[in-house]
Amino acid sequence: xxxxxxxxxxxxxxxxxxxxxxxxxxxxxxxxxxxxxxxxxxxxxxxxxxxxxxxxxxxxxxxxxxxxxxxxxxxxxxxxxxxxxxxxxxxxxxxxxxxxxxxxxxxxxxxxxxxxxxxxxxxxxxxxxxxxxxxxxxxxxxxxxxxxxxxxxxxxxxxxxxxxxxxxxxxxxxxxxxxxxxxxxxxxxxxxxxxxxxxxxxxxxxxxxxxxxxxxxxxxxxxxxxxxxxxxxxxxxxxxxxxxxxxxxxxxxxxxxxxxxxxxxxxxxxxxxxxxxxxxxxxxxxxxxxxxxxxxxxxxxxxxxxxxxxxxxxxxxxxxxxxxxxxxxxxxxxxxxxxxxxxxxxxxxxxxxxxxxxxxxxxxxxxxxxxxxxxxxxxxxxxxxxxxxxxxxxxxxxxxxxxxxxxxxxxxxxxxxxxxxxxxxxxxxxxxxxxxxxxxxxxxxxxxxxxxxxxxxxxxxxxxxxxxxxxxxxxxxxxxxxxxxxxxxxxxxxxxxxxxxxxxxxxxxxxxxxxxxxxxxxxxxxxxxxxxxxxx
Amino acid sequence: xxxxxxxxxxxxxxxxxxxxxxxxxxxxxxxxxxxxxxxxxxxxxxxxxxxxxxxxxxxxxxxxxxxxxxxxxxxxxxxxxxxxxxxxxxxxxxxxxxxxxxxxxxxxxxxxxxxxxxxxxxxxxxxxxxxxxxxxxxxxxxxxxxxxxxxxxxxxxxxxxxxxxxxxxxxxxxxxxxxxxxxxxxxxxxxxxxxxxxxxxxxxxxxxxxxxxxxxxxxxxxxxxxxxxxxxxxxxxxxxxxxxxxxxxxxxxxxxxxxxxxxxxxxxxxxxxxxxxxxxxxxxxxxxxxxxxxxxxxxxxxxxxxxx
Numbered sequence: 001x002x003x004x005x006x007x008x009x010x011x012x013x014x015x016x017x018x019x020x021x022x023x024x025x026x027x028x029x030x031x032x033x034x035x036x037x038x039x040x041x042x043x044x045x046x047x048x049x050x051x052x053x054x055x056x057x058x059x060x061x062x063x064x065x066x067x068x069x070x071x072x073x074x075x076x077x078x079x080x081x082x083x084x085x086x087x088x089x090x091x092x093x094x095x096x097x098x099x100x101x102x103x104x105x106x107x108x109x110x111x112x113x114x115x116x117x118x119x120x121x122x123x124x125x126x127x128x129x130x131x132x133x134x135x136x137x138x139x140x141x142x143x144x145x146x147x148x149x150x151x152x153x154x155x156x157x158x159x160x161x162x163x164x165x166x167x168x169x170x171x172x173x174x175x176x177x178x179x180x181x182x183x184x185x186x187x188x189x190x191x192x193x194x195x196x197x198x199x200x201x202x203x204x205x206x207x208x209x210x211x212x213x214x215x216x217x218x219x220x221x222x223x224x225x226x227x228x229x230x231x232x233x234x235x236x237x238x239x240x241x242x243x244x245x246x247x248x249x250x251x252x253x254x255x256x257x258x259x260x261x262x263x264x265x266x267x268x269x270x271x272x273x274x275x276x277x278x279x280x281x282x283x284x285x286x287x288x289x290x291x292x293x294x295x296x297x298x299x300x301x302x303x304x305x306x307x308x309x310x311x312x313x314x315x316x317x318x319x320x321x322x323x324x325x326x327x328x329x330x331x332x333x334x335x336x337x338x339x340x341x342x343x344x345x346x347x348x349x350x351x352x353x354x355x356x357x358x359x360x361x362x363x364x365x366x367x368x369x370x371x372x373x374x375x376x377x378x379x380x381x382x383x384x385x386x387x388x389x390x391x392x393x394x395x396x397x398x399x400x401x402x403x404x405x406x407x408x409x410x411x412x413x414x415x416x417x418x419x420x421x422x423x424x425x426x427x428x429x430x431x432x433x434x435x436x437x438x439x440x441x442x443x444x445x446x447x448x449x450x451x452x453x454x455x456x457x458x459x460x461x462x463x464x465x466x467x468x469x470x471x472x473x474x475x476x477x478x479x480x481x482x483x484x485x486x487x488x489x490x491x492x493x494x495x496x497x498x499x500x501x502x503x504x505x506x507x508x509x510x511x512x513x514x515x516x517x518x519x520x521x522x523x524x525x526x527x528x529x530x531x532x533x534x535x536x
Numbered sequence: 537x538x539x540x541x542x543x544x545x546x547x548x549x550x551x552x553x554x555x556x557x558x559x560x561x562x563x564x565x566x567x568x569x570x571x572x573x574x575x576x577x578x579x580x581x582x583x584x585x586x587x588x589x590x591x592x593x594x595x596x597x598x599x600x601x602x603x604x605x606x607x608x609x610x611x612x613x614x615x616x617x618x619x620x621x622x623x624x625x626x627x628x629x630x631x632x633x634x635x636x637x638x639x640x641x642x643x644x645x646x647x648x649x650x651x652x653x654x655x656x657x658x659x660x661x662x663x664x665x666x667x668x669x670x671x672x673x674x675x676x677x678x679x680x681x682x683x684x685x686x687x688x689x690x691x692x693x694x695x696x697x698x699x700x701x702x703x704x705x706x707x708x709x710x711x712x713x714x715x716x717x718x719x720x721x722x723x724x725x726x727x728x729x730x731x732x733x734x735x736x737x738x739x740x741x742x743x744x745x746x747x748x749x750x751x752x753x754x755x756x757x758x759x760x761x762x763x764x765x766x767x768x769x770x771x772x773x774x775x776x777x778x779x780x781x782x783x784x785x786x787x788x789x790x791x792x793x794x795x796x797x798x799x800x801x802x803x804x805x806x807x808x809x810x811x812x813x814x815x816x817x818x819x820x821x822x823x824x825x826x827x828x829x830x831x832x833x834x835x836x837x838x839x840x841x842x843x844x
Binding site for chain 2: 062139140144235238239275280305307310332335338357368377379381440449456460461
C-alpha cells in the first residue's frame with residue numbers, strides 16, 4: 001500500500017480493517033485512534049478515581065490497604081495526564097490541523113503512525129505494574145525520590161513507559177510543527193491561522209523542549225534505583241531536591257501543554273456561537289506565546305515549602321503572578337467576544353462557557369497559591385487538589401469534550417442527539433462542582449493530599465465530594481452513548497457548514513470530511529476565514 | 537490566661553483547670569466538621585498569613601464578580617433568541633491596555649505584603665530555643681538542641697508516633713469506628729491527629745525548628761503556626777514559631793512518604809514557660825538517673841541504645 005496509490009485512487013481504494021487501523025498513515029484515522037485511545041484511558045483513569053473516592057467516602061479504611069491507595073493516586077495522575085489529556089489534544093490536532101490550514105494530510109504520515117502506536121505499548125507497560133510483585137509505583141505521579149527508589153521492579157517499567165510516552169509526544173509535536181510551517185495552503189498566512197493551530201504550534205515547541213528534560217530526570221532515577229548511582233541520594237552526595245527542580249522544569253510547561261490547546265479550542269467555539277469575530281486575535285496569539293515563555297521560569301512554585309532561599313521564593317512568586325496577566329487577557333477577550341454578539345447556546349458553546357468559568361476559578365486559586373506565605377498553608381493540601389482539578393477537568397477535559405461536540409458532525413457526517421448531549425453537559429457541569437469545590441474547604445481545614453484516611457472532622461465534605469465524584473463518573477457514560485449513537489446510528493445528516501457562523505477551511509469540506517482533506521490546495525477566500533480579513 | 541498558672545505548683549485542681557483551658561483552646565484550633573476556611577491560628581505570623589489569604593481571596597472574589605458578571609449579562613442581553621444582532625468590532629486598544637495594566641497593579645498590591653511577610657517568616661534569628669525535628673517512616677523524632685542560649689544536655693529525644701487507639705482503629709477491617717477515638721480529657725475526636733508523645737515547647741518563646749528527614753522526604757506542618765516545611769534527608773531546613781497561648785496544636789505530615797503517610801500526625805503541646813522548665817528538668821533528671829543506674833550495674837553493660 002503506497003500513499004500515492006491511495007491518493008490517486010482516493011475514495012476507491014478499499015483497505016482491510018487491519019490496513020486501515022493498524023498501518024494507517026491517514027491523519028483522520030490516526031486522529032480517531034488517538035481520540036479512541038484517550039476515551040478508553042479516560043475510563044481507566046476514571047475507575048482509579050472512583051476507587052479513590054470510594055475509599056475516601058468515610059473515615060477509616062474500608063476497601064483497600066493504604067499502599068494500594070497510593071498506587072491508585074499515582075497511576076490516576078499518570079493515566080489522566082499522559083493517557084487522556086495529551087493524546088486527546090494530539091488526536092484533535094491530527095484531525096483538525098490539516099483541515100484548518102488546507103493541507104491533504106500531516107507532513108510526516110508514517111511518523112504519525114509511529115507516534116500513535118508507541119502509546120498503547122507504553123500504557124501496557126505502565127498498567128502491567130499493577131500485576132507485579134510489590135504492585136504499581138506508589139509515589140504519586142511526580143515520583144519523587146527517595147520514596148520512588150523504595151519501589152520494586154515496577155519502577156523500571158514506569159520509567160520506560162514514561163520514555164516511550166515522551167518519544168510519542170515529541171514525534172507528534174515535530175509532525176505538527178512540520179505540518180503547520182510547510183503545508184499551509186497559499187494565502188493561509190500564519191496570522192490568518194485559526195487559534196487552534198496557533199495554540200498547537202506553540203504547545204509543540206513546549207513539548208519538544210521539556211519532554212527530554214523529563215526523560216533525563218527519570219533516567220537518573222533508573223540509574224539510582226538499579227545501577228547504584230547517587231544522583232538523588234543524599235548519603236552518596238546527591239540531592240533529592242534536584243530531582244524536583246528538574247521534574248518541575250518539565251512539569252510546569254507540561255501544565256501549559258495541557259491547557260494551551262484548550263485555549264485554542266475555546267477561541268474557536270466562542271466566536272462561532274457569538275456570531276462575532278474573536279476579540280483581539282493578535283493579542284490572543286501573543287498571550288499564548290507569553291504564557292509559554294513564562295511557563296519555563298515558574299517551576300519552583302511547586303516547591304515553595306522545600307526550603308528554597310528567600311530570594312528564590314520571592315522571584316518565583318513574582319514570575320508566577322505575572323502569568324496571571326496574559327491569562328487574564330485571554331479570559332477578558334473571550335468575554336468581550338461575547339459582548340454585543342448574537343449568542344446562542346448550542347452544546348459546544350455550553351462546554352466553552354463552562355470552561356471559562358471553571359478555568360477562571362482554578363486561575364483564581366492559582367493566584368492565591370502564588371503568594372508564598374499563603375502557600376505555606378495550601379501546599380500539598382486538598383486546596384491544591386481542587387485547584388488543579390478545576391483547571392484540568394473543568395479546563396482541559398471540558399474543552400476536549402466541547403471540541404468533540406463542535407467537530408463530531410464534521411467527522412462523522414451525522415448530528416448527535418441534542419437532548420442527551422445537553423443532559424451530559426448539565427449533569428457534568430453540576431457534578432464537577434459538587435466533586436471539586438468542597439475540596440477547597442478540606443484543604444483549608446488542613447487535610448493533606450494523597451492520604452487514604454483522615455480525621456472525622458473532614459468526613460462531611462469528603463462524603464459530598466465522593467457523591468459528586470460518582471455522579472460525574474456515571475455522567476460520562478452518557479458521553480459514550482452520545483458518541484456511539486452519532487457515529488454509527490444517527491440518521492440526521494450534518495451540513496458541510498455545521499454551525500451557522502462557523503468560519504474556517506474545515507467548514508468548506510463536506511461532512512463527513514473526505515479521507516484526504518485537500519488533495520489540491522484550496523483557493524483561500526479571506527471572507528471564509530475567521531481571521532482572514534484581519535487588518536490590525 | 538497564662539497568669540493563673542504563673543505562680544502555681546502543680547496541684548491537681550490546677551491540672552483540671554489546665555485541661556479545661558486546653559479544651560477551650562483546642563476546640564477553636566482543630567479542624568471541625570463542615571469547616572470551610574483557614575483558621576487564624578495561634579501566632580502573630582499565622583494571623584498575618586490569614587490576612588494575606590483573605591485579602592487574596594477577596595481580590596479574586598471581586599474579579600470573579602466582575603468577569604462572570606459581565607459574561608452573564610452578555611449571555612442574557614445578547615441572545616440571538618431575543619433578536620440580538622452581532623456587531624463586528626474585534627479590537628479596542630484602550631480596553632486592552634487597561635486590562636493588562638490594571639491586573640499588574642493589583643498583583644503588585646498583593647505581592648508587596650507577601651514579600652514583606654515572607655522575609656519575616658524567613659528570619660529565624662534571635663530564637664531562644666532550638667528543636668531538631670526528624671521525619672521517619674512513620675513517626676517524628678524531636679531533639680532538644682538548645683534553650684535560653686545554652687545547649688540542652690542529658691535530655692532524651694521525644695519519639696512521637698501515632699496514638700495506639702488511632703492505630704488500632706485505622707487498620708483495614710478493624711471494626712473500630714474512627715468516631716470512637718476520642719480524647720478522654722477534652723472530648724476531641726482525635727483520630728489520626730493524636731500521638732504517643734507530643735513535642736513540648738514553652739509559650740512566649742521564639743522556637744527555631746531544624747527540620748530534616750531520615751529516610752524519605754516528609755513534611756512538618758502545624759497549621760496554627762503557619763509553619764510548614766519539608767523534612768528532607770541530607771538537608772536541614774529551619775523555621776520558627778513563637779506561640780503565646782498554651783495549648784495543644786495539631787497538624788499532619790503533608791508530603792507523601794509511603795504507606796502510612798496518613799498516620800504520622802504532628803502534635804505540639806505548648807506549656808506555660810515555668811511548667812515547661814519543670815517538664816524539661818524532670819526529663820533531664822530521669823535521663824541522668826537512668827544512665828546512672830545503668831552504669832552502676834555489675835553485669836556487663838547493655839549495648840548503648842543507638843536512639844539515645
